[in-house]
Amino acid sequence: MVGGGFGGAIAAKTLRLINPKIEVILIERNRSYSALPGANWTIGGSRRIGENRLTYDRLEGNHGVRLIYGEAQVVDAAAKTVVLEAGTLSYDFAIVAPGIGFRVDEIEGYAAAETPDLFPHAWTSGEEIVVLKRRIEEMKNGGLVVVSLPTPPYRCPQAAYERVSQIAYYLKQAKPRSKILVLDASKSSSDLADLFLTGWRRSYGDMIEYRSSQQVLQIDAPRSSLRTTSETLTADVVNLIPPQMAGTLAHRSGLIGEDNHWCAVDHSSYESTVAGGIYVLGDACLGDDQQKSASAANAQGKACAMHIAGAIAQRGHQPHFYSNVLYSLLDDKHGASAVTFYRSEGRKSVRVDKGGGVSSEWSELEGIYARAWLGSILAEMSS
Amino acid sequence: MSMLRCWRMIGCITLTLTVAATAWAQRSDKKARSIELGEALGQSCMACHGTRGASTEQAIPIIGGQNDVFISLSMKAYRDGTRPSTIMERIAKGYSTKEIEALAAYFSTQPFLRPLQETDPEKVTRGQSVHARKCKKCHLHNGRDAIDTDSPLLAGQKLQYLRRNMEEILTGKRSVEIKMDAALREITREEVEATLHFYAAQHGELH
Ligand SMILES: Cc1cc2nc3c(=O)[nH]c(=O)nc-3n(C[C@H](O)[C@H](O)[C@H](O)COP(=O)(O)OP(=O)(O)OC[C@H]3O[C@@H](n4cnc5c(N)ncnc54)[C@H](O)[C@@H]3O)c2cc1C
Numbered sequence: 001m002v003g004g005g006f007g008g009a010i011a012a013k014t015l016r017l018i019n020p021k022i023e024v025i026l027i028e029r030n031r032s033y034s035a036l037p038g039a040n041w042t043i044g045g046s047r048r049i050g051e052n053r054l055t056y057d058r059l060e061g062n063h064g065v066r067l068i069y070g071e072a073q074v075v076d077a078a079a080k081t082v083v084l085e086a087g088t089l090s091y092d093f094a095i096v097a098p099g100i101g102f103r104v105d106e107i108e109g110y111a112a113a114e115t116p117d118l119f120p121h122a123w124t125s126g127e128e129i130v131v132l133k134r135r136i137e138e139m140k141n142g143g144l145v146v147v148s149l150p151t152p153p154y155r156c157p158q159a160a161y162e163r164v165s166q167i168a169y170y171l172k173q174a175k176p177r178s179k180i181l182v183l184d185a186s187k188s189s190s191d192l193a194d195l196f197l198t199g200w201r202r203s204y205g206d207m208i209e210y211r212s213s214q215q216v217l218q219i220d221a222p223r224s225s226l227r228t229t230s231e232t233l234t235a236d237v238v239n240l241i242p243p244q245m246a247g248t249l250a251h252r253s254g255l256i257g258e259d260n261h262w263c264a265v266d267h268s269s270y271e272s273t274v275a276g277g278i279y280v281l282g283d284a285c286l287g288d289d290q291q292k293s294a295s296a297a298n299a300q301g302k303a304c305a306m307h308i309a310g311a312i313a314q315r316g317h318q319p320h321f322y323s324n325v326l327y328s329l330l331d332d333k334h335g336a337s338a339v340t341f342y343r344s345e346g347r348k349s350v351r352v353d354k355g356g357g358v359s360s361e362w363s364e365l366e367g368i369y370a371r372a373w374l375g376s377i378l379a380e381m382s383s
Numbered sequence: 384m385s386m387l388r389c390w391r392m393i394g395c396i397t398l399t400l401t402v403a404a405t406a407w408a409q410r411s412d413k414k415a416r417s418i419e420l421g422e423a424l425g426q427s428c429m430a431c432h433g434t435r436g437a438s439t440e441q442a443i444p445i446i447g448g449q450n451d452v453f454i455s456l457s458m459k460a461y462r463d464g465t466r467p468s469t470i471m472e473r474i475a476k477g478y479s480t481k482e483i484e485a486l487a488a489y490f491s492t493q494p495f496l497r498p499l500q501e502t503d504p505e506k507v508t509r510g511q512s513v514h515a516r517k518c519k520k521c522h523l524h525n526g527r528d529a530i531d532t533d534s535p536l537l538a539g540q541k542l543q544y545l546r547r548n549m550e551e552i553l554t555g556k557r558s559v560e561i562k563m564d565a566a567l568r569e570i571t572r573e574e575v576e577a578t579l580h581f582y583a584a585q586h587g588e589l590h
Contacts, residue, residue, distance in 0.1 A: 014426075017434075295430060302426040318423035323474055325430070339473045355477025359469070366469050372442035377430045379439040 002072045002082060002249065004028035004056060006035075006294040007097030007282030009381040011301035016063040018309040025066045025089065027082065031055065033382075034126035037294050038374045040159065043133050044166040046332040052126040058383040072096075075253040077275035093308050095270075096255070097281040097297065098247030100124065100155050103261065106243050108218035118221035119240040122163075123155060135237045136167060141175035143236035146226070148216045150243040151185040153262070155283050155292045158338065160184075160241060161196040162328040167239075168204040169331040179207060181235070183214035183228055185243075191358040192338050199330045199362050216240065246284035255280055262286035267349035268320065270304040279304050289351045290342060296324045298377060299342075320344040323356070327370035335359075335366035414488060421489025424482055428490075437496040441543035448495025450529035450536055454487035467556045497539025502584040510581030513574045517566045526582045533560075542583035549575055 001012045004026050012026045033054045041047035059065040073083040075094050082089045102121070104110040120135065122128040136145060145167055149160045164182055171178045189212075200208045218227040225234040245251075245261035255272050257264025263280040265272055267290075270279045281304055282297030290296055299322035310317035321343040329335050336359035341352035359366060425436070428446070433439050436447025446454060460466035461475035462483070478486065514525065523529060526537035537545065551557040553567065553575070567575065 298430050299427050302429075306423060306426070318420060321424060322427040323477060325470070325474075337470055337473075339470065339477075341477045352477065355473060355475070357473045363469070368442050369469055372440040373431055375440050376433060376438065376443060380430060380434055383439075 001025065001095045001097075002027045002075065003097040003099065003247075003282075004030075004033060004067075005097055005099055005282065005297065006377075006381065007297035007301045008095070009033070009056070009059060009301075010298050011095055011097070011281060011305045012065045013059055013063050013381065014302045014305035015309060016065055018305065019312065020064065022309065022312060023066070024064075025068060025091075026056065026059065027068045027070065027072050027084065027089075028056065029069070029071045031069055035294070035374075035378060036123070036126050036156075036159065037377075038371075039122065039126035039129040040163045040166040041329055041332075042129055043136065043163070044169040044329070044332055046329070049126055049129060052378075054378060054382040056382065062383060072249055073252065075249070075255075075278055077254070077272075077278050080277060093279065093311075094277065095279040095281060095304060095308070096249060096253070096284070097301070098249040098284050100244045100283050100292075101247050101251075102242040103245050104242055107216055107240075109220055110242065111221075115219070115221050115240070118224075119219065119238040121239070121241045123241050132237075132239055136170065137174075139175065139178065139236045142177040143175065143179075145171070145178065145180045145237045145239065146233070146235040147180060147182050147239045148214075148226070148241060149182070149184045149186065150241055151215065153286070153292060154241070154244045156294075156326070157186070157291075158192060158293075158326045158328055161193070163239065164208060165196065165200065165203075165328070165330050168200065168207055171207065172204060176207075179209065181233075182208060182210045183216065184210065184212045185215045187213050195336055195358055195362075196328075196330075199334070199336075203330060246280075250280065250284050253278065255284075257286060259286060266347040268344040268347055269307045270300055273347070279308070290349050291324055291326070291340065293324055293326055294377060295326060296342075298381070299324065303344075320349075321352075325373065327366065327373050329367055329370055330362045333364050333367045334362035335364075335368070335370035336362050337366055337370070417485045417488045418492060420482070421485035421487070424478070425486050425489050428486070435493040436490045437494070438541060441500075441541045442547075443541065444544045445495060445497075445540055446490045447493035448536070449491060450532070450534070451487040451491030452533045453529065453535040454490055455484055456533055458483040458486065465558075467551055495536060495539060497586040499586045500539075500542055500583045502542065502580045504584075506577040506580035507584045509574070510577035510579065513570060513578045514581055517570060518578060521560075521563065522582075525585065527585070534563075537582040538585040540582060542579060545579045545582060546576075549579060 001008050012024050015022050015024050035052040038047050038052055042049045056067050060067055070084050075082050075096055080091055104112050120132040122132045147164050168180055215229045216226050246263050250263050254275055255263040263285040264274055265280050265285045270281055272278045272280055281300045283292040303320040307317050324340045327335055327337045338358045339356040341356050342349050343352050431443055432446050438445045458475045461468050461471040464472055521532055521534040522537050529536050552559055
């Protein structure tokens with residue numbers, strides 16, 4: 001198992017829960033994982049980023065998952081090996097969940113090394129939120145914050161709307177003359193977007209201006225300016241979330257499908273359709289209609305583990321059917337959620353019409369449950 | 384008794400036993416398949432309700448080891464919109480009756496884990512006597528059993544969650560069996576709160 005994020009950690013644990021005779025090795029580059037869900041709340045001030053940090057020792061202690069800390073260079077489907085700096089490991093089944101990478105070449109002027117510090121994305125690890133939070137805190141009252149959302153598919157669009165809400169919640173208290181301009185590359189209009197737009201209007205009045213179909217084409221980060229499909233503007237803080245693709249390991253291991261960006265998988269098992277014997281989970285894989293979320297990665301991790309345990313025991317497995325649940329906070333108290341069901345149909349994953357849906361309004365009770373969901377899923381993947 | 388009749392009777396008993404055993408085997412086979420389906424479907428419940436339903440959060444109920452009749456009834460009531468919820472209605476609507484019963488079969492066969500919770504010892508003592516007077520008829524064995532009833536296990540359930548549900552019951556948002564309503568009519572808010580402390584205080588291995 002390569003990658004101990006929301007997809008990988010739970011897949012490793014579930015395999016051991018189903019069949020403790022299966023030897024599971026989890027390869028992860030970092031000794032501690034800093035989760036993204038809840039990271040936005042640190043901007044609004046209702047959470048500390050330290051609460052998002054996890055370690056893997058209880059997966060080892062409680063479930064006997066073996067950990068190797070290091071960078072996997074490549075997973076070789078033909079040789080059935082994972083190449084690490086320290087050596088090479090052979091496997092019977094390889095699962096990878098490397099998360100995302102950025103298509104920075106699609107934004108002129110984006111320098112992979114320097115830009116994230118000047119125009120922080122805070123989109124790959126919870127820890128990155130610290131830089132963005134500092135920039136917003138250092139901004140003058142009356143400043144302009146631009147939040148740019150990329151073309152889909154990308155990691156958790158709902159989190160981008162939540163990001164805007166949390167920035168607004170902070171600004172409303174600390175710098176009420178400031179403005180937020182949301183440049184959304186999507187032509188957004190969904191129940192979910194409506195719920196946010198209504199909440200923004202009610203709680204933040206005209207502090208937030210939302211524009212759809214706005215793609216960032218070029219930037220000059222040192223001058224804090226950017227050019228979009230319709231204008232050039234400068235801002236005091238820019239939260240630029242670049243367009244995305246599967247994480248580097250997926251590219252190096254030849255797992256990318258025809259779209260050139262994401263891993264192609266058979267959704268009944270999560271096995272790669274490009275390189276057999278390698279399974280891909282979470283944000284890295286292109287799920288037909290599937291959302292890229294911690295909730296979905298968690299469900300896929302479990303489904304894939306059940307499939308592999310079934311294959312090892314030489315018995316069939318149940319078709320996948322799961323819910324994807326996303327909670328958000330509008331401020332420090334009010335929450336809302338969106339539920340979507342998916343099921344595997346042949347090699348595809350399809351969205352189910354029955355059940356699910358978006359909260360009808362923002363409520364304190366769902367604010368409590370948003371925090372409880374996070375507490376629960378973090379505990380589940382790490383203990 | 385003639386020899387023939389005797390043989391016939393033995394044959395009859397054997398046949399009855401065989402039929403019963405086959406029926407039993409079929410039933411337990413059906414039950415096993417239901418549990419297996421419930422385990423697969425139940426995976427996505429665990430992100431909120433904890434590994435095997437052992438919730439780690441005060442706001443979210445433990446469902447592992449809960450009474451299967453109660454789990455089924457709750458899911459159906461959520462689905463029909465007859466029990467109030469923030470999210471369970473949208474979740475329960477995704478499952479067929481057969482799937483709900485499979486989920487109930489799976490979670491009810493998991494252990495009910497009861498980690499230590501913070502409770503007030505005075506309330507616990509007071510609650511114990513309220514329980515004995517008013518609640519034990521249905522919430523059997525200090526709230527640890529629910530054999531042949533539709534009432535939930537309460538011992539070790541999360542205190543915050545119990546409070547929220549009691550609030551819904553007392554304010555009439557959630558309707559419960561008439562007899563439980565009657566039990567609640569005759570006691571004060573303080574007594575109810577004390578009883579919840581009594582349930583929440585039970586932890587560890589219980590027999
Ligand atoms: C601000 C924000 C808020 C969010 N909020 C929510 C939310 O409320 N609910 C929700 O469901 N989702 C949320 N998400 C989405 C969620 O964080 C992702 O969908 C989820 O992390 C995807 O899991 P993953 O396992 O695919 O990847 P990741 O969690 O990114 O894990 C990948 C892991 O692989 C490791 N790795 C990668 N390559 C290698 C390698 N070569 N060798 C070794 N290790 C490697 C990485 O270190 C990392 O630990 C949010 C996202 C953001 C940005």
